[in-house]
Amino acid sequence: MQVKCSLCGKADEISKIHKDYAKLAKNKDAPYFCEQCSHRVKYQARETQNPPKPM
Numbered sequence: 001m002q003v004k005c006s007l008c009g010k011a012d013e014i015s016k017i018h019k020d021y022a023k024l025a026k027n028k029d030a031p032y033f034c035e036q037c038s039h040r041v042k043y044q045a046r047e048t049q050n051p052p053k054p055m
């Protein structure tokens, strides 16, 4: 199934074993993040959870 990254717009091909496959198959408007962007999103989420403490 072909999907498009919601962040960078990169077209990607995902298979049935992809964790978001069922969600995206049901709802084509569900957000999908390519590998690169999901890494970035995860990283940013972690950064927001643990903001650097001022010295």
Ligand SMILES: [Zn+2]
Residues within 6 Å of the ligand: 005, 006, 007, 008, 009, 010, 033, 034, 035, 036, 037, 038
């Ligand atoms: Zn992307």
